[in-house]
Amino acid sequence: MNNYTRKTLMRNERIIYSAKSHFFNYFTSVLAIIIGLLLTGIFEPSVPDGLKDYEAVQGVTKKVDKSMDEIQHNVDRVGRTVKDFFKGVVDGMPKEIQGYIKMLYNIRTTYFGLVFLFLGFVNFIRVYIKSKTNEYCVTNKRIIFKYGFLTTDTSEVNLDRVEGVKVQQSLTDKIVGRGDVLVNGVGNEHVDMRKISDPTTLRKAILEAVSRYGSATR
Numbered sequence: 001m002n003n004y005t006r007k008t009l010m011r012n013e014r015i016i017y018s019a020k021s022h023f024f025n026y027f028t029s030v031l032a033i034i035i036g037l038l039l040t041g042i043f044e045p046s047v048p049d050g051l052k053d054y055e056a057v058q059g060v061t062k063k064v065d066k067s068m069d070e071i072q073h074n075v076d077r078v079g080r081t082v083k084d085f086f087k088g089v090v091d092g093m094p095k096e097i098q099g100y101i102k103m104l105y106n107i108r109t110t111y112f113g114l115v116f117l118f119l120g121f122v123n124f125i126r127v128y129i130k131s132k133t134n135e136y137c138v139t140n141k142r143i144i145f146k147y148g149f150l151t152t153d154t155s156e157v158n159l160d161r162v163e164g165v166k167v168q169q170s171l172t173d174k175i176v177g178r179g180d181v182l183v184n185g186v187g188n189e190h191v192d193m194r195k196i197s198d199p200t201t202l203r204k205a206i207l208e209a210v211s212r213y214g215s216a217t218r
Contacts, residue, residue: 004146004154005137012140017205019136022178022197025127032120039113136181136193138205140213143183145191155192157185159213165206167199181206 002018009015135146143162145155162185169179179199183191183206196202 002135002137004152005135005139005144008144009139010141013142015137015139016209017138017202019181019193019196019198019202021127021131021134022176022195024172024176024178025131025195026124029120029124029127032116032123036113036115036117036120039116040110041113136196136202138202138209140209143191143206143209145193155190157183157189157191159210161186161189162206162210165203167203169199 002015005015005018129149130147133147133149135144137144137146141159143157143159147153147155162183164184166182166184167179168182173179173195177198178195181193181196181199181202183193185191193199193202
């Protein structure tokens with residue numbers, strides 16, 4: 001961790017604080033994978049046998065089953081409407097084409113499930129690589145954000161050139177403890193660190209480092 005930063009440390013420079021990507025960055029990927037598993041039929045949710053005897057679990061199960069029945073009813077109603085709408089068009093086509101259309105109609109759920117699985121896994125790998133290769137560091141001289149996997153790019157601002165540090169968080173970010181830390185330097189210098197864990201602590205570490213650096217150079 002922080003291999004690049006450690007290699008580029010100057011004389012008498014040390015790492016004061018190191019941030020990392022937030023685990024919630026995987027949420028979209030995991031959700032897509034779960035949807036894909038459900039659509040393809042690879043995974044079917046069920047209550048473990050050891051929990052079925054509990055009254056609370058039985059109550060939740062009944063509510064879920066009722067909700068699923070209502071959802072399935074609405075899906076079937078929409079499906080019948082769509083099927084009736086295209087029935088006249090399909091009936092007028094050659095039987096070979098009708099066969100292909102029916103086959104595509106039958107495999108549509110599995111197809112969409114595979115699409116969700118593919119996109120979920122690709123995004124999961126992308127987030128994983130970013131979490132392992134990105135470096136967010138505050139030293140006693142600089143603020144460093146290193147990113148890139150096959151290539152290496154960095155954004156750096158010296159502590160004596162920092163003009164402001166702010167945190168941006170959506171409602172979801174506040175709930176899970178994730179956010180963006182934006183560091184503005186003199187001129188066009190800036191370091192933007194997105195979707196990191198505990199952004200307020202990182203902001204505090206930056207401000208404290210700037211304060212100590214200023215006191216030491218007076």
